[in-house]
Amino acid sequence: MLRIRTQRGMIELTDAEANELRERLRRVSAAQPAEETIAVSANAGTSVTFTRAQEQSVLEVLAIWLHDVGRAQMPDGAFALRNALIDDSRQTD
Secondary structure (H helix, E strand, C coil), rough: EEEEECCCEEEEECHHHHHHHHHHHHHHHHHCCCHHHHHHHHHHHHCCCCHHHHHHHHHHHHHHHHHHHHHHHCCCHHHHHHHHHHHHHHHHH
16 A cells, blocks of 8 residues: 555555556656655655655656546546645645
């Protein structure tokens, strides 16, 4: 289980969702710092808190994921994370 802290609260991803997200983040050079943050947090057994730049890159990767598979195939945790990051970005704009 991967827990990601957002302004909306804690979002939990299953291990399968977290692995898929990490793989997708690795494929995008701008998103690799976010993947590294996840790796450090996972190793420490703590929740993940992204920087503003990392949130933007994760949001972009999640948007591509949603476009690739459609809502019906998008895992619920990943979709919830996408929505929370969209809300966060609206609050800081």
